[in-house]
Amino acid sequence: MDKTEFYQRLAEILDVEEVKPENVLKDFDGWDSLAILSVLAMADAKYGVSIKAEEIRSVVTAEDLARLVEAKRK
Amino acid sequence: MNFTFRRKRISGVLVVVPANERSFVTDMKNFNFPQSRSLKLKEVMGFDKRRVVGPGVCVSDLAVFGLEHLLERGWLKRDEIDALIVITQTPDYIIPGTSCIVHGRLGLKRDMLSLSISQACTGFLIGLIQAFALLEQESIKKVVLVNSDVLSRKVSPQDRNIYPLIGDACSITVLERDTEDSVIHANVRVDGSRASALIIPAGGMRQPHTPKTAKLENVGDGNLRAKDHLFMDGAAIFNFVQTEMPPLIESLFAHAGTSMDSVDYFLCHQPNRFMLEKLADKVKIPRAKMPNNMVGHFGNNSGATIPTVMSFNLGERLLREKLHVCLAGFGAGLTWAAMLLNLGKFNFNTIIEYK
Numbered sequence: 027m028d029k030t031e032f033y034q035r036l037a038e039i040l041d042v043e044e045v046k047p048e049n050v051l052k053d054f055d056g057w058d059s060l061a062i063l064s065v066l067a068m069a070d071a072k073y074g075v076s077i078k079a080e081e082i083r084s085v086v087t088a089e090d091l092a093r094l095v096e097a098k099r100k
Numbered sequence: 101m102n103f104t105f106r107r108k109r110i111s112g113v114l115v116v117v118p119a120n121e122r123s124f125v126t127d128m129k130n131f132n133f134p135q136s137r138s139l140k141l142k143e144v145m146g147f148d149k150r151r152v153v154g155p156g157v158c159v160s161d162l163a164v165f166g167l168e169h170l171l172e173r174g175w176l177k178r179d180e181i182d183a184l185i186v187i188t189q190t191p192d193y194i195i196p197g198t199s200c201i202v203h204g205r206l207g208l209k210r211d212m213l214s215l216s217i218s219q220a221c222t223g224f225l226i227g228l229i230q231a232f233a234l235l236e237q238e239s240i241k242k243v244v245l246v247n248s249d250v251l252s253r254k255v256s257p258q259d260r261n262i263y264p265l266i267g268d269a270c271s272i273t274v275l276e277r278d279t280e281d282s283v284i285h286a287n288v289r290v291d292g293s294r295a296s297a298l299i300i301p302a303g304g305m306r307q308p309h310t311p312k313t314a315k316l317e318n319v320g321d322g323n324l325r326a327k328d329h330l331f332m333d334g335a336a337i338f339n340f341v342q343t344e345m346p347p348l349i350e351s352l353f354a355h356a357g358t359s360m361d362s363v364d365y366f367l368c369h370q371p372n373r374f375m376l377e378k379l380a381d382k383v384k385i386p387r388a389k390m391p392n393n394m395v396g397h398f399g400n401n402s403g404a405t406i407p408t409v410m411s412f413n414l415g416e417r418l419l420r421e422k423l424h425v426c427l428a429g430f431g432a433g434l435t436w437a438a439m440l441l442n443l444g445k446f447n448f449n450t451i452i453e454y455k
Contacts, residue, residue, distance in 0.1 A: 041140065055134055059261055059321065060141045062335050066342075067378050076343055079335030 027073065027096050035072065036088060039064040047089035069095050102355045103286040105232040109278035110441075112175060112448040113407045113418075116166040116248075116270040117151040117398055119453040124148055124264050131260040132322045138260065146373030146392065150267040150399025152252035157454075158192045159248040160201040162270035165454050167206055167244070175448045176274060178206070182240040183213040185230055187223040187403050189300075189432065190249045191216070202246065213240070220298075221369045221431025222288075223247050223403030224271070225439055228427075229286055231275040245273040247403035251330060254300055256316060258324035262332045265372055267399020270454075271407035274447075285356040286439040287348055297336045298432040302327035341375055341430055345438075346382050349428065352438045360385055363440070364423040365414070369430055370394035370405040402431075410443070411451050418444045 029047075037045040040056040051057045062082055069075050075098035085091045124147040128138040141147065153162070163186065170176040186199035193201070197216025213234065219226045224247050231243040248270035255263050302313035313327035325331060353360060366389055368376060376392035391413045394400070398408055406427055410418065417423070422444035430436035 041136075056137060056140075058133060058137055059334050060137065060144060063338050063374070064144070066335060066338055067374070070342060071378070071381065076339065079333065079339060082335065 027092070027099060029092055032092050032095065033088060035068055036065070036091070039068065045088050047087065047092070049088045050086055051088060051091065065091070069098075073099055075099055101288050103229055103288065105284040105286075107278045107280070107282060108232045108235050108284060109276060109282060110228075110273055110443060110446070111276050112274040112446050113411055114166050114170060114272045114448060115404060115408050115411050115451045116162045116272070116454050117401075117408070117451060118153045118157070118162075118268055119455045120152055120154055121149050122152055127257070127264055128260075130257050132258070132324075133260055141260070141264075144374050145265070146396045147264050148396035150265070150395075151269065151401070152266075152399070153250050153268045153454075157250060157268075159186070159188045159190060159198050159250055159270065160192050160205060162248050162250075162268070162454055163198075163202045163246045163272070164205045166270055166272045166452070167202070169452055170272065170448070173448075176244070179209055180242045181208055181212060181244050183215065183231070183234050183243040184208065184246070185215045185217060185227055185243065186246040186248070187217045187219050187227045188248050189218055189220045189402070190251055190254060199246070219432075219435070220249065220402045221371075221405070222429040222433065222435040222437050224273075224406045225286065225288070225427060225429045225437035226435070227273070227403070228275070228439060229288065229437075232284065235275060235277055241276060243275045245275060247271045247273075247407065249402035249404070251402055254328070254330045256323070256325040256329045258316065259329065260323055261321075261334050262330060265395055265400045266330075267401040269398060269401035269404040269408060271404035273407060282442055284439065284441040285352060286437065287352040287355060288435070288437040289344070289348060290433055290435045292433065294336070294340065294434045297333045297340065297434060298331070300328065300330050337371070338375060340434055341371075341379060342382055344436055345379055345428060345430060348436055349383055349426065349438050352426070352440055356440050358440070360426075362424055363389070363426050366390040366426045366428060367406050367409050368428040370409055371400050408451070411449050415449050415451070418446050418449045421445070
C-alpha cells in the first residue's frame with residue numbers, strides 16, 4: 027500500500043493540505059461522522075477492505091488508521 | 101429466504117407528501133458543527149429540501165387523505181378493498197393498529213382483512229410480499245398497501261446524524277392479480293442481533309416514556325438527542341448496506357435466473373445520495389440505473405421511499421409502458437430485501453400534497 031497516497035486521500039476527506047502520520051485524527055475539525063463514512067467508503071473502494079465503525083473509532087493517529095487498512099489487506 | 105409469486109401485479113401507486121417544506125441550509129444553523137462541514141455534508145449526501153408534517157399530524161391522517169383522493173377519482177372503489185395493510189413504526193396509537201384506525205375513518209366494509217405491521221425502510225418490500233401472499237386467497241382480489249411514517253416527530257433537531265435527512269410521507273399501493281403470466285422473485289433477510297443500530301430506545305414497554313427520556317442529552321459526537329428520539333449509527337448502517345446488499349442482490353438474480361443487464365432500473369430505499377452511489381459501484385451497475393435524487397427533494401421518508409422514487413422519476417413512463425425493475429430496501433431490524441418484477445401500465449402513479 028502506498029502510504030503517501032493514503033495520507034493524501036485522508037487529507038482530501040478532512041479538507042486539509044496535508045496529513046502527517048503522527049497527526050491525531052480527533053484534532054482535525056473535519057473529523058466528524060461524514061469523515062468516518064468517507065474513510066469507510068475510501069477503504070472499501072480503493073483498498074478493497076471493509077472496516078467496522080467501532081474499529082475506526084478506536085484509532086488515534088493517521089498512522090494507526092493506515093496500519094488498520096494495511097492489516098486488513100493481508 | 102427466496103420467494104416466488106405468479107400472476108400478481110401492482111396496479112397503481114399514489115404518494116402523499118406534506119406541503120410543508122424544510123431546507124437544510126436553514127436547519128444546519130441548529131447543529132453544533134462548523135457551517136463549512138455541514139455544507140460539505142449537504143454536497144456529499146445530496147441533502148437539500150425535505151417534506152415534514154405539521155404539529156400533531158399522524159400516519160392515519162396522511163393515509164385517509166390519500167385513500168379519499170383515490171376513491172373520489174374512482175381509481176379505487178370502497179367495496180373492492182379486500183385487505184388493508186398499514187406498515188408504520190410511528191403508529192397513531194399503541195393499541196389498536198393503525199390499519200383499524202384508517203378502516204374506521206374511511207368506513208370500509210367489515211368483511212375484509214386489516215393488518216398492521218411494524219417495519220420501516222424495508223417495509224415496502226415486506227408489504228409487497230405480504231400482499232402477494234394474500235392474493236393467493238380466492239376471496240382476496242384487491243389489496244391496499246399503505247407505507248407511512250411521521251419520523252420527523254421522533255428526531256432531535258440538534259442531531260446532525262439524522263435530522264437533516266428525515267422526511268414524512270405516505271405511499272398507497274394497490275395490488276391485484278395479473279392476467280399475464282408474470283413471475284416475481286424476492287429475497288428477504290434479517291439480523292436482529294444488530295437491532296440497536298437503528299432504534300428509538302424509549303416509548304415502548306422496555307423503557308416507557310418519562311420526562312427523563314424526553315430530555316436532550318449530549319451524546320458526545322457534537323449531537324444532542326433524547327431517549328425518545330430515533331438513534332442511527334450511521335457508520336454501522338453504511339457498512340451494513342455495503343456488505344449485505346450486494347450478496348443479497350446477487351442471490352436474487354441467481355434465484356430468478358436472469359442477469360442484471362436485463363433490468364431497466366434499480367429502485368432502492370433512499371437514505372442519501374452517497375450511500376446509493378457507493379452501492380451502485382459495489383454492485384457494478386451504472387449509477388444512472390439507480391436513481392438517488394429523492395433525499396434532496398422529499399427527505400428519506402422511511403417505507404415510502406421506493407414508491408416516491410418510482411413516482412418522482414418514472415411517473416409518466418410507468419403509466420404508459422412496462423419496465424423490468426429491481427426493488428431494494430434495507431433498514432431497521434436490521435432487515436434487508438430485494439425484489440425483481442415487471443412494473444408499469446399503472447392506473448395511477450402520482451404524488452399529491454397534504455395540506
